[in-house]
Amino acid sequence: MKVGSESKSVVEELRESRDLSHEGRGELTREEGDNKIHNSGKLLHAYILRTNQFSNTFLVNRLIELYSKCGHTTSARHLFDQMPVRNIYSYHAVLDACCKSNDLDNAYQLFAQMPERNSVTWNLIITALSHNGYENKALENFYLMRLGGFEPTRFTLASVLSACGGASDVECGRECHGVAIKLGLDENFFVGNALLGMYAKCAFVRDAVEVFKDLPEHNEVTFTAMMKGLMETDRVHEAFDMFKLMNRVGISIDSVSLSSVLGVCAKSGFEDFVVDNDNDGNWHNVHGKQIHGLVINLGFERDLQLNNSLLDMYAKHGDMECAEMLFDNMSEVSVVSWNVMIGGFGQKYNKERAMEYMEKMKNQGFEPNEVTYVNILAACVKSGDVETGRQMFDNMSCPSLSSWNALLSGYSQNEHHREAVMLFREMQFRNVQPDRTTFAIVLSSCAGMGLLDGGKQVHAALLKGEVYTDLYVASGLIGLYSKCSKIEMSKHVFDELPQYDVVCWNSMIAGLSLNSLDAEAFIFFKQMLGKGMLPTEFSFATVLRSCSALTSLSLGRQIHDLIVKDGFAIDMYVGSALIDMYCKCGDVDGAWQFFDAMSCKSTVTWNEIIHGYAQNGRGDEAVTLFENMILTGTKPDDITFVAVLAACSHSGLVDSGLKIFNSMQQEHGLEPLVDHYTCIIDSLGRAGRINEVEALIDKIPCKDDPVVWEVLLSSCRIHADVNLARRAANELFRLDPKNSAPYALLASIYSSLGRWDDVKDVRGMMDERQVSKDPGYSWVEHKTRMHTSLGS
Structure with a gap:
């Protein structure tokens, strides 16, 4: 009877715990509920001990599971260690507890100690590794499971496919896809969703779409x-x-x-x-x-x-x-909320508001974390205040890698490339391990400086780390070597990659185009399509530039068809590249047809079509387009005015050009830049309106820009204005005494007038200043061979 009364007491306690958890569900938190169940578990534990049932493995296994579900992994493990008799289910119970609490060290230790394993065992460890960022380790264990003769279940495959996606290992994912088909699990809900997610994470969207279509629901x-x-x-x-x-x-x-x-x-x-x-x-x-x-x-x-x-x-x-x-108006905010606001103001280059929000954050009892400081640092550097950003960085007692990357990014974005490279070296001296973002930024800075030796040093550092084959970093390396005219090295980096993504292909195509290897760029683009890669906006814009450089209208039209098919015709950059391609291939009417059909026109697309008409000598129509652009309410920018002023200059529309030039400040609030002044000077010079040129020259703020004087000197050559030519040449001698071009132009003007003594004086100046004339050369292509001859 004593045992019976004790049993009743335990049952009553459990019933009370259950009733409380149900009736008070609106008031009882999950933590309070778990504590109540945990206390009941301890009562059961005591009862089992008192009734000498501790050798009942089944009961103890259930108790371990109870502790595990309440989040008391330590109690579960302690009970497991004391068990006199264990079976595979005992191991599963405590292994599950360790996995759920993310105690992977103990989980893996238990896994290694197990006297026997089954599919459940493997599922537990593979899932835990996959969900905690140990994707490669999860894949290793999957292969071991298969070697052991165990057949994966839908849960195994779902976890393994998740690991493939996290590791961007599409080849392993395809193998798992094959296993799923073989086992008839490819249309299973869990496996199907995991397959889709794997292909999507690996950027194989076409495969993901196919899986999506094949799923029954x-x-x-x-x-x-x-x-x-x-x-x-x-x-x-x-x-x-x-x-x-x-x-x-x-x-x-x-x-x-x-x-x-x-x-x-x-x-x-x-x-x-x-x-x-x-x-x-x-x-x-x-x-x-x-x-x-x-x-x-x-x-x-x-x-x-x-x-x-x-x-x-x-x-x-x-x-x-x-x-x-x-x-x-949010009823609840978190540190994440504050960080988003601080980061948002940083993106708007408003460091003052970002700092204001950090102060508010502190005043309301929220402790700034690493992300907060990184966002503030980014706000400083994005606002162009790199010095303040550096001061904040230097005041950090132990800056994280994110902080290093934020400052590196600030230097790079503000074109302080040398400082970025020096900061990277400082990271190495302090033994801060760089990541893929670090390498990508510093490679970008090396490329921006054309610093090949520095880039090679970064490449060497990459070889020692684990990110050498990272696609993001590889793209940076390809870009570096391309910009330093080492295209063979770019190809070598590309060829050594174990797998590719669209960014790597884009980098390689852009590198070939940058080095005037446009035919090869087009071949690479076709190879990319053949590999099943879906082109992006950047892919299309780049290959269209290659078509423009090759002046191949037929290739350009093929790309146009593909753009329409893939739905990128509405993209602003792709549309601009298409207009540019048609114009450079001489099909201005084709460019107009595409432009006219565009549903949404931006300043960029207007600029491109105006420039295209200017390039093809259709200045009147370029001016009309400019006027239509203004009528549509599209705001012109600096580039718009360069395009339309160049059209006026090349087509002899001097008065139209002057009117447009004067409207820049008066109607559009834009300050003329050197390019605008040179267009007007060229236009007036071509028309022989030298007096107006002189009057404009005296007013311009950019007198120390050699381009202005070069344009003026060329205009003087056309109309043989010696006095103004001499003035322009003297300014060029002052700005760049070693440049032979102005000496040659001035001597040419004198010789055209038969002033041989002045020609002799100019050559004497060249001898005195040790200026050597750059030799000219001519070339002719005959049967695929190029023949050149140097001139004097």
Whole structure:
């Protein structure tokens, strides 16, 4: 009877625990509920000990599981260590406890000690490794599992495919895909979603789409994975279309899918998802605001993570006014919320507001973390105040790698490339281990300086680390060698890569184009397509430049067809490259047809078409286009005026050019630059209006720019104006005494007038100043061989 009464007491305690957890669910937190169940577990533990049932392995296993579910891994492990008799389920119970608490060291130790294993064992360890960032270790254990003769389950394959995606190991992913097909699991919900996610993370979107199509049914996980994959490969329009499809077919929209689509909106550029309000001239993020409305309609407006995603979306689009309104009305904020606001103001180059928000953050009891300081540092350097950024960095007791990278990025973005390289060396002296971002930034700075030796040193440092084959870093190396005219080294880096992504292909194509190897660039582009890579906007813009350089209209039209097929014709940069290609290939009417059909025209596209007409000697039409641009309300920029003024100069439209030039300041508030002055000087000079040239020369602020005087000297040569020519030449002698061109031009003007004594004087000046004339040369191509001859 004593045992029975004790048993009743335990049962009553358990029933009380259960009733409390159900009845008080609205008030009892999960932690309080777990503690209540844990206390009940201890009562059971005591009862088992008192009734001498500790040798009952089944009961003790269940007790270990109870401790594990309450989050008391230490108690579970202590109980396991004391067990007199263990079986495989005992190991599974404690292994599961360690894995759930992310105690991977103990988990792996237990795994190694197990006297026997089965599929569940392998699933537990592979899943734990995969979910905690040890993707390669998870894949190693999967191979060992297969070698041991164990057949993977749907859970195994889902975890392994997740690890493949995290490690960007598409080859292993394809192998797992084959195993899934063999086992008939490829259409399983878990495996199918994992397959889709793996291909998406590895940027093989075409494969992800095929998996998506083959799945018998879809859920919010399927659509969210597809959205993320499209977003990460910059296919933001398609990602947003996927969300609209998800909504249309009635898939339940949860907070995760909303966060994902907000990430799509955050990643898109202004041109993709905004309209211009003519009344106040402000940009409005239409799609992002629509999602914001959906968040409210679905009752998620108090969800902190979603609100942070909304803040991030507004901040990424520079709409800090909406971000502030949302922030001020949030029922709950976190350090992440503050960091997004600080980072947003930094993106807007407003370091004062960023610092103001950090002070508010501290005053409201939030402790700034590493991200906060990195964002403040980034705000300083993005505002151009690299010195303040450096001071903040130097005041950090132990700057993290993110801080080093933020300062490096600031130096690089502000074209302080030498300082960036020196900071990288300082990192090495302090034994700070660089990552892929560090290497990419410093390689960019070396490329910006044309510093080949420095780049080679970085390359050598890469060989010692684990990021040598990282695709992001490899792209930086390809770019460095390309910009330093070492295209063979770029090819070597590319050929050595174990796998490729579209960024590496783009870097290689751009490098070939930069080195005037445009035919090879086009061949590489075709090879990229053959490998199943989907071109990006950058791919198309680059290969179109190669078509322009080759003046190959047929190739350009082929690329145009592909652009339309892939849906990139609406992209501003691709559209501009297409217009440029048609114009440089002499098909101005083709350029106009494409331009006229564009639904959204920007300043960039207007500039390109005006420049194209100017290049092809159709100055009147270029001026008409400029006037139409103004009428549409599109704001011209410096480049617009260079294009239209050049058109006026080449077509002899002097008065039109002067009128447009004078409108720069008076009507558009733009200060003329040296390029604008040289266009007008050239235009007046060609027309023989030398007096007006002289009057303009006396007013211009950029008198120390040699281009101005070179243009003037060339104009004097046409009209044999000796006095003005002499003035222009003297200015050029002052600015660059060793340049032979002005001496040659002045001597040519004198010789055309038969003033041989003056020609002799100019040559005497050259001898006195030790200026040597650069030899000219002529070339002729005959049967694929190039023949050249030097001139005197």
